[in-house]
Amino acid sequence: MRPTLIAGNWKMNGSLQSVIQLVEDIKGGDAGSAKLAVCPPAIFLMKVGGMLEGSQIALGSQNVCDQASGAFTGEVSGAMLKEAGCQYAIVGHSERRALYLESDALVAARFAMAQQSRLIPILCVGETLQEREDGITQQVVARQLGAVIESQGIEAISNSVIAYEPVWAIGTGKVATPEQAQAVHAYIRNLVAEQDAAVANKVQILYGGSMNPTNAGELLSQPDIDGGLIGGAALKAADFLAIGQAA
Numbered sequence: 001m002r003p004t005l006i007a008g009n010w011k012m013n014g015s016l017q018s019v020i021q022l023v024e025d026i027k028g029g030d031a032g033s034a035k036l037a038v039c040p041p042a043i044f045l046m047k048v049g050g051m052l053e054g055s056q057i058a059l060g061s062q063n064v065c066d067q068a069s070g071a072f073t074g075e076v077s078g079a080m081l082k083e084a085g086c087q088y089a090i091v092g093h094s095e096r097r098a099l100y101l102e103s104d105a106l107v108a109a110r111f112a113m114a115q116q117s118r119l120i121p122i123l124c125v126g127e128t129l130q131e132r133e134d135g136i137t138q139q140v141v142a143r144q145l146g147a148v149i150e151s152q153g154i155e156a157i158s159n160s161v162i163a164y165e166p167v168w169a170i171g172t173g174k175v176a177t178p179e180q181a182q183a184v185h186a187y188i189r190n191l192v193a194e195q196d197a198a199v200a201n202k203v204q205i206l207y208g209g210s211m212n213p214t215n216a217g218e219l220l221s222q223p224d225i226d227g228g229l230i231g232g233a234a235l236k237a238a239d240f241l242a243i244g245q246a247a
């Protein structure tokens with residue numbers, strides 16, 4: 001049985017004051033037995049890391065640079081994230097891929113640097129609406145995951161988390177049905193199993209895309225859905241905690 005992980009991706013939202021309030025409310029609440037992680041904007045990582053010291057809630061970043069240090073204006077290194085107290089680093093979020101043109105190769109390099117920095121990468125994969133309608137969901141997910149497996153090896157997957165986030169479900173309120181999500185999760189696990197059954201059995205695969213307290217229970221009860229990567233609903237402590245309880 002894989003443990004459940006509920007991770008909040010706060011994206012570029014909030015202020016110092018609202019972030020402090022959100023962390024206090026999450027810390028003071030009850031999320032059942034699910035493990036929680038929060039991924040605040042980079043500027044607030046040090047602050048939130050300090051607030052989470054000694055708690056069971058993990059800290060994650062929303063990205064990580066593919067280089068160790070040097071002239072990479074605007075980037076944050078894995079070592080810096082580690083120093084801020086991060087345990088996880090999201091890589092390859094669809095907003096990074098679509099809006100900032102991050103390629104499969106760059107995402108794989110960021111994944112590698114996360115692991116070199118002893119961070120657990122949360123690798124996001126997922127198809128657009130057009131790709132789903134064209135019937136190429138599996139090809140897209142296989143290509144995105146394949147780029148990491150080919151460059152890092154299948155063993156690297158055992159020390160990572162995969163997040164299936166259909167782009168059409170992100171921030172749209174249009175959630176994948178439990179059956180749709182489970183089908184892609186099972187496909188992803190199978191892809192890994194073709195190379196290493198033990199890694200496939202171990203790796204946590206999260207679902208992301210309009211998950212909320214109402215739909216979380218059914219999604220999280222699917223055999224290959226091991227948690228959630230939550231956007232909008234993670235900005236409200238009560239909703240975030242309720243998703244944890246639903247797990």
Ligand code: 13P
Nearest residue numbers: 009170171209210231232
């Ligand atoms: P929403 O939960 O707002 O749809 O966002 C999902 C997401 O992109 C998490 O990374």
